[in-house]
Amino acid sequence: MSKLLEVKNVVKKFNTGGLFSNKKLTAVNDVSFTLDKNKPEIFTIIGESGSGKTTLARMILGLESTTQGEILHEGKLVDGKANRSTRMKFMQSVQPVFQNPFEAFNPLKKIDQYLVSTTRELLQIEDDDEVKTIIDENLQKVGLSHTEIMGRYPHELSGGQLQRTAIARALICNPSLLVADEPVSMVDASLKMSIVNLLQSLRDDFGVNVIYITHDLATAYYISDRIIIMQKGLVVEMGPARPILDDPKHPYSQLLKASVLSIADAGNGQLQPATDLIEIVNRNEGQIGKMQTYEGSRHVREYS
Amino acid sequence: MSDVLTVNKLKAYYIMNYFGTKREVRAVDNVSLTIRKNEIYGIAGESSSGKTSLIKVFAAAMRPPFEIVDGDIKFDFGDVKIDPYAEDKSKVDALRWSHFSYIMQGSMSVLNPVRKIGKTFEDFALKPMGVSKAEFIPLVIEHLKKLKLSPDILNSYPHELSGGMCQRVTIALATVCRPKFIIADEPTTALDVVVQKEVLSMIRGIQQEMGSSVVFVTHDMSVHANITDRIGIFYAGRLVEEGPTKLMFEQPKHPYTYHLVSSIPRIGDTQRRTSLEGKPPSLATPPNGCRFHPRCPIATDKCSQENPELVDVGEGRRVACFHSDKVKPLLEAAQ
Amino acid sequence: MFKVFSDLMRYNIEFAIGFFLFLFVFIFGALSFFSPVDPTQIYMLVPDIKPNAQYWFGTNSRGQDLFWQMTFAVRNSLLFGFTVAMMSRVLSLVIGLVSGYAGGWADRILMFVNDIFVSIPVFPILVLFFFVLRDDLTTLNLAILVALLGWAFDARLIRSMMLSLKHREFTQHAIFSGMPMHKIVLKEHLPYIMPIVFSTALANMIWSIGIEVTLAVLGFANISIPTFGTMLYWANNHSAMIAGIWWWILIPVVFIAMTFLGLYLLSVSLNEYIDPRQRLRRMGGGS
Ligand SMILES: Nc1ncnc2c1ncn2[C@@H]1O[C@H](COP(=O)(O)OP(=O)(O)OP(=O)(O)O)[C@@H](O)[C@H]1O
Ligand SMILES: Nc1ncnc2c1ncn2[C@@H]1O[C@H](COP(=O)(O)OP(=O)(O)OP(=O)(O)O)[C@@H](O)[C@H]1O
Ligand SMILES: [Mg+2]
Ligand SMILES: [Mg+2]
Numbered sequence: 001m002s003k004l005l006e007v008k009n010v011v012k013k014f015n016t017g018g019l020f021s022n023k024k025l026t027a028v029n030d031v032s033f034t035l036d037k038n039k040p041e042i043f044t045i046i047g048e049s050g051s052g053k054t055t056l057a058r059m060i061l062g063l064e065s066t067t068q069g070e071i072l073h074e075g076k077l078v079d080g081k082a083n084r085s086t087r088m089k090f091m092q093s094v095q096p097v098f099q100n101p102f103e104a105f106n107p108l109k110k111i112d113q114y115l116v117s118t119t120r121e122l123l124q125i126e127d128d129d130e131v132k133t134i135i136d137e138n139l140q141k142v143g144l145s146h147t148e149i150m151g152r153y154p155h156e157l158s159g160g161q162l163q164r165t166a167i168a169r170a171l172i173c174n175p176s177l178l179v180a181d182e183p184v185s186m187v188d189a190s191l192k193m194s195i196v197n198l199l200q201s202l203r204d205d206f207g208v209n210v211i212y213i214t215h216d217l218a219t220a221y222y223i224s225d226r227i228i229i230m231q232k233g234l235v236v237e238m239g240p241a242r243p244i245l246d247d248p249k250h251p252y253s254q255l256l257k258a259s260v261l262s263i264a265d266a267g268n269g270q271l272q273p274a275t276d277l278i279e280i281v282n283r284n285e286g287q288i289g290k291m292q293t294y295e296g297s298r299h300v301r302e303y304s
Numbered sequence: 305m306s307d308v309l310t311v312n313k314l315k316a317y318y319i320m321n322y323f324g325t326k327r328e329v330r331a332v333d334n335v336s337l338t339i340r341k342n343e344i345y346g347i348a349g350e351s352s353s354g355k356t357s358l359i360k361v362f363a364a365a366m367r368p369p370f371e372i373v374d375g376d377i378k379f380d381f382g383d384v385k386i387d388p389y390a391e392d393k394s395k396v397d398a399l400r401w402s403h404f405s406y407i408m409q410g411s412m413s414v415l416n417p418v419r420k421i422g423k424t425f426e427d428f429a430l431k432p433m434g435v436s437k438a439e440f441i442p443l444v445i446e447h448l449k450k451l452k453l454s455p456d457i458l459n460s461y462p463h464e465l466s467g468g469m470c471q472r473v474t475i476a477l478a479t480v481c482r483p484k485f486i487i488a489d490e491p492t493t494a495l496d497v498v499v500q501k502e503v504l505s506m507i508r509g510i511q512q513e514m515g516s517s518v519v520f521v522t523h524d525m526s527v528h529a530n531i532t533d534r535i536g537i538f539y540a541g542r543l544v545e546e547g548p549t550k551l552m553f554e555q556p557k558h559p560y561t562y563h564l565v566s567s568i569p570r571i572g573d574t575q576r577r578t579s580l581e582g583k584p585p586s587l588a589t590p591p592n593g594c595r596f597h598p599r600c601p602i603a604t605d606k607c608s609q610e611n612p613e614l615v616d617v618g619e620g621r622r623v624a625c626f627h628s629d630k631v632k633p634l635l636e637a638a639q
Numbered sequence: 640m641f642k643v644f645s646d647l648m649r650y651n652i653e654f655a656i657g658f659f660l661f662l663f664v665f666i667f668g669a670l671s672f673f674s675p676v677d678p679t680q681i682y683m684l685v686p687d688i689k690p691n692a693q694y695w696f697g698t699n700s701r702g703q704d705l706f707w708q709m710t711f712a713v714r715n716s717l718l719f720g721f722t723v724a725m726m727s728r729v730l731s732l733v734i735g736l737v738s739g740y741a742g743g744w745a746d747r748i749l750m751f752v753n754d755i756f757v758s759i760p761v762f763p764i765l766v767l768f769f770f771v772l773r774d775d776l777t778t779l780n781l782a783i784l785v786a787l788l789g790w791a792f793d794a795r796l797i798r799s800m801m802l803s804l805k806h807r808e809f810t811q812h813a814i815f816s817g818m819p820m821h822k823i824v825l826k827e828h829l830p831y832i833m834p835i836v837f838s839t840a841l842a843n844m845i846w847s848i849g850i851e852v853t854l855a856v857l858g859f860a861n862i863s864i865p866t867f868g869t870m871l872y873w874a875n876n877h878s879a880m881i882a883g884i885w886w887w888i889l890i891p892v893v894f895i896a897m898t899f900l901g902l903y904l905l906s907v908s909l910n911e912y913i914d915p916r917q918r919l920r921r922m923g924g925g926s
Binding site: 014016046047048049050051054099100102143148156157158159160161182185186187188189190191192193194197215217218219221222242245246255256257259260261262263265266267268269270271272273278 | 318348349350351352353356409456460464465466467468469472490493494495496497498499500501502504505508523524525526527528529530531532533548549550551552553554563564565567568569570571572573574576577578579580584586
């Protein structure tokens with residue numbers, strides 16, 4: 001069994017306040033999981049807003065250092081400060097898709113430059129025509145074409161177009177791991193399904209592992225193999241996706257599921273919060289508890 | 305019931321000149337609609353169908369090369385009536401925040417990266433609120449609490465907050481002055497479902513308390529199902545269907561709406577969902593006839609030649625489709 | 640570049656006024672190169688002549704032609720402000736960039752030093768230096784000193800700008816597109832930072848000229864060189880106000896006011912123009 005990614009007891013603390021203040025915010029608290037190279041999967045991270053999902057993704061990408069614990073990519077420590085050739089190798093295998101397509105492109109820069117740069121620098125392809133074909137091929141995969149993108153600035157495209165371009169760019173270097181931070185939050189229902197199906201086919205046809213961060217439980221249920229649910233930096237539940245979402249055990253997971261808006265009673269505004277679950281979740285606040293293992297390799301955090 | 309906003313045959317294009325060749329992107333093409341007092345009007349539709357463009361027109365946030373080509377738009381806030389494009393700019397700006405506010409898509413780019421959140425609140429909201437600074441801060445903190453944000457964030461820079469926190473900050477900015485007309489572009493996409501529900505019920509609460517109107521753009525149909533009173537569906541720059549939320553979900557009359565409503569995955573349901581075949585049309589060179597016809601499973605020859613008008617079909621609904629009366633059986637037969 | 644300038648002239652009245660004021664002061668200062676008299680010589684003319692056709696600005700009690708005296712004062716003061724602004728901009732740019740880019744300990748140490756410089760009182764320190772250095776406190780030395788005291792605030796600004804740019808998703812996107820970091824800083828970040836450098840440069844000039852005036856009026860500077868401050872110093876020294884030689888006070892004050900106002904208007908209008916957010920709006924994007 002060869003491990004693609006190992007996340008071992010990772011902790012991230014941020015200093016809040018000035019130089020001499022010791023106020024710390026624990027954004028990610030003791031997270032561990034492993035992705036297997038030979039068994040590509042879609043690994044979903046769901047959780048509270050501000051629970052450290054993006055921070056965790058950034059650490060996996062080497063954009064943020066860990067405070068404790070370590071992250072290994074193919075047995076080597078992920079290190080954002082490593083020399084350029086090591087980083088380039090890393091980037092050929094691990095690529096990000098960011099949360100906000102409006103933010104992911106420099107507004108003063110033309111979009112195609114990102115695509116061209118990826119092809120040239122990471123794939124080491126010099127020939128102009130070849131660069132163009134590769135870019136076009138990858139844009140086709142996400143339902144766009146070369147002519148639509150060339151020479152345009154980010155503000156001239158819609159959110160969905162930008163996000164698809166960002167995914168196409170990440171696909172250029174045939175990565176073995178895609179870290180997608182809320183890749184579908186800005187696109188319409190139809191496109192959402194096409195991107196989600198695209199992620200699925202990347203896994204099935206090209207053997208790409210995907211770390212899929214999302215707030216959308218339904219698409220998580222639809223495509224993921226495994227899932228972790230996070231709250232305030234802690235993993236509260238972890239295991240195979242469908243059993244967990246069918247029958248969540250941790251109160252926060254239950255609250256999440258109960259809060260999913262349904263279209264069953266459209267037009268009648270079902271917005272009452274699930275008060276009883278919120279109460280239980282609040283009662284557990286501040287406790288760390290302990291992970292318990294259950295049948296079917298499910299892990300749930302429990303409190304004494 | 306009076307209308308806050310009346311839009312009549314509005315056409316607004318991006319008109320660009322690339323070295324002599326003119327390029328028009330018809331982002332808003334012949335749209336007529338009204339937003340009533342005391343309602344939440346949802347807008348859904350294809351990515352890049354011109355939703356953001358349309359509400360930029362509403363919010364008087366148009367910048368060249370985006371121009372109104374034809375049609376008109378009028379606000380009636382009760383105490384003031386205004387045509388935002390005929391009137392002096394300063395007059396419109398005076399109403400911003402106090403009478404109407406605009407939550408932009410991609411909220412992070414709105415917040416000034418080198419200014420603390422608290423300062424941003426002072427910049428925008430202090431004047432329209434008309435209170436002293438000492439009274440202002442507690443009011444803001446009170447309001448942030450409703451959005452589950454701690455007062456500490458007033459001392460943070462935007463990059464120190466998570467995506468969802470930034471988004472709630474912009475919602476707070478737009479609602480703190482309790483305006484009569486709130487325009488929200490994808491305001492809850494970065495929120496977890498628990499917070500999303502709370503934020504939606506807060507927006508609903510403010511809306512009902514003030515009797516104000518909200519235009520709510522989102523791709524998330526389940527959000528539409530639970531917060532809106534009416535929905536308008538956009539496709540390729542045009543309004544293709546409009547009606548009360550309940551009916552839109554129960555009996556969609558346009559094939560695109562039908563697709564939107566049925567493509568939503570659910571927990572517990574693993575059936576494969578497909579996306580629409582084909583590509584979204586280019587707004588620079590839209591197809592002839594009905595713009596949906598190249599991707600429509602039930603299109604006929606007529607659809608590719610004539611453009612269906614948006615017609616009233618009763619029950620407060622309008623549809624632009626030649627087959628609107630038998631969409632469901634036709635689509636089922638086509639599958 | 641020229642298009643930008645003509646647009647600004649046409650649409651931004653503040654810019655136009657600021658520009659003409661500054662241009663006037665600048666040309667006036669440049670006249671000093673054609674001066675027939677040596678500004679350090681005294682009692683060359685009849686003292687205390689009112690402004691008239693021959694001596695436009697009159698003469699002062701030290702027998703100097705105030706017109707030519709003023710040209711030198713303008714030149715020296717502008718040069719002083721410019722030197723300080725240049726030097727302090729380099730300092731704040733380098734320190735801000737390094738601090739924001741490197742982060743970690745380098746950042747903490749630099750910002751610690753920065754905090755000290757932000758909080759020390761500038762004026763008493765300069766007076767202290769005057770008493771220690773006395774004649775060694777040439778204009779250049781003074782400029783260096785003022786520059787050393789005037790970088791800190793803007794370095795902080797540049798650092799926080801850099802920090803937020805570093806965290807912006809587009810930076811990471813660029814990194815994962817294989818662009819080298821130095822290119823990203825130069826091509827993607829500097830366009831956001833240079834505007835700050837320019838607009839703070841103008842503000843810094845106002846500040847440093849103001850410092851010089853204050854020091855010199857009180858006599859804590861090399862009073863033999865004509866500047867805005869030393870002119871006022873000599874006028875005071877000869878009790879020009881009481882003696883009724885009003886033009887000796889009024890003329891420098893008018894020039895100081897014009898310089899400050901011109902620089903201020905330029906700084907404000909440019910500030911608005913070069914803010915990338917605003918520029919984006921003008922391009923039709925952003926919000
Ligand atoms: N650079 C930073 N400095 C200080 N605090 C930070 C920094 N980056 C993130 N944080 C804090 O860490 C916590 C986790 O943030 P993160 O962005 O990882 O959340 P998230 O789970 O991605 O949330 P969302 O779903 O809203 O995107 C937040 O409380 C945030 O304020
Ligand atoms: N400043 C601009 N210049 C040129 N074209 C533009 C500009 N802004 C938007 N467009 C084009 O106008 C069309 C509509 O864009 P708009 O942003 O309104 O879509 P949208 O419906 O909000 O999509 P999304 O849901 O993806 O945000 C798109 O084809 C886009 O490329
Ligand atoms: Mg996030
Ligand atoms: Mg949009």
